[in-house]
Amino acid sequence: MALPLEGKSALVTGGSRGIGAAIAHRLAEDGADVAITYARSDAAAEKVADAVRALGRKALPIKADSSDPDAVQAAVRQAAQELGGLDILVNNAGIFEMGVISDLGVEDFDRMVDVNVRAVFAAVQEASGLISDKGRIITIGSVNADTTPLAGMSLYGMSKAAVQALTRGWARDFGPRGVTVNVIQPGPIDTDMNPAEGEFAGPMKQLTALGRYGETKDIADLTAFVAGPDAGYITGAAIDIDGGFRL
Structure with missing residues (x-):
C-alpha cells in the first residue's frame, strides 16, 4: 500500500529539536x-536529516x-527548488518567554512578534x-491563544492569537486552490522549553483532565x-491537543 504522503515534499520550520523534529520524522x-x-x-539538524534519510526519504x-x-x-524557496516542489508547510519555529507587563519592554514585544508571527x-x-x-499549510500555535493560566x-x-486569526483569513485566501490552512494548538507538551518536570509542571498537570503532559509524538x-x-x-480550524487543559 502507498504511504499517505508518498511523493509529497514538506518544509518544517524549527525542525532540529522537540516538536519540530518529531514532526519531520513522522512526515518522513x-x-x-x-x-x-x-x-x-x-x-x-543533521541528526534529524539522517533519521529522515534512514527512512528512504530526501532530507x-x-x-x-x-x-x-x-x-x-x-x-x-530553497526547499521547493531542491525537493522538486512544496506540498506541505509546517510553521513550527517559535519562542516562549514570560514576563508581567511592568517588566516588559518594547523589545520584548518585537522579539515575540518577529519570531512567532512575522x-x-x-x-x-x-x-x-x-x-x-490541494497542499497543506499548518502552524503550531498554542492553547494560550484562548486561555491564560498564569501571570x-x-x-x-x-x-x-494572532496566528489563529491569520489562519482563518488564509483559509479563505487559499480555499479556491484547495489548499487547507490550519493551526494546531498544543497544551502542555514535554519539551526543552516546557519540560514535564520543570518549574511550571505541577500546576500545568493539574489543569489537564488527563493529569499529565503530552509528548512531541502526539x-x-x-x-x-x-x-x-x-x-x-x-x-x-484551530485544533486543540491539550489533554483536556481547556475543559
Whole structure:
C-alpha cells in the first residue's frame, strides 16, 4: 500500500529539536521528503536529516534564523527548488518567554512578534506562489491563544492569537486552490522549553483532565493527519491537543 504522503515534499520550520523534529520524522515515515530549518546547531539538524534519510526519504537541513524574514523566505524557496516542489508547510519555529507587563519592554514585544508571527507570515507569503494545489499549510500555535493560566503570558498568548486569526483569513485566501490552512494548538507538551518536570509542571498537570503532559509524538501524529489525504475538508480550524487543559 502507498504511504499517505508518498511523493509529497514538506518544509518544517524549527525542525532540529522537540516538536519540530518529531514532526519531520513522522512526515518522513508517512512518505514525504522533508526540509527543516534551524537556527543554531548544525549537529542537531543533521541528526534529524539522517533519521529522515534512514527512512528512504530526501532530507534538507537549511540554516535560517526565524527572526529574519528574508532568511525564512529564502528557506521556503530553497526547499521547493531542491525537493522538486512544496506540498506541505509546517510553521513550527517559535519562542516562549514570560514576563508581567511592568517588566516588559518594547523589545520584548518585537522579539515575540518577529519570531512567532512575522516569520509565519513571511513563510506563508512566500509559499503562496510555490505550494501545490490541494497542499497543506499548518502552524503550531498554542492553547494560550484562548486561555491564560498564569501571570506573565500576555505576549506569548497574543502572538498565538494572532496566528489563529491569520489562519482563518488564509483559509479563505487559499480555499479556491484547495489548499487547507490550519493551526494546531498544543497544551502542555514535554519539551526543552516546557519540560514535564520543570518549574511550571505541577500546576500545568493539574489543569489537564488527563493529569499529565503530552509528548512531541502526539503533536507529530496530529500534524501528519492534518497534512494527509483524510483531512482535505478541514480548513481555518484551530485544533486543540491539550489533554483536556481547556475543559
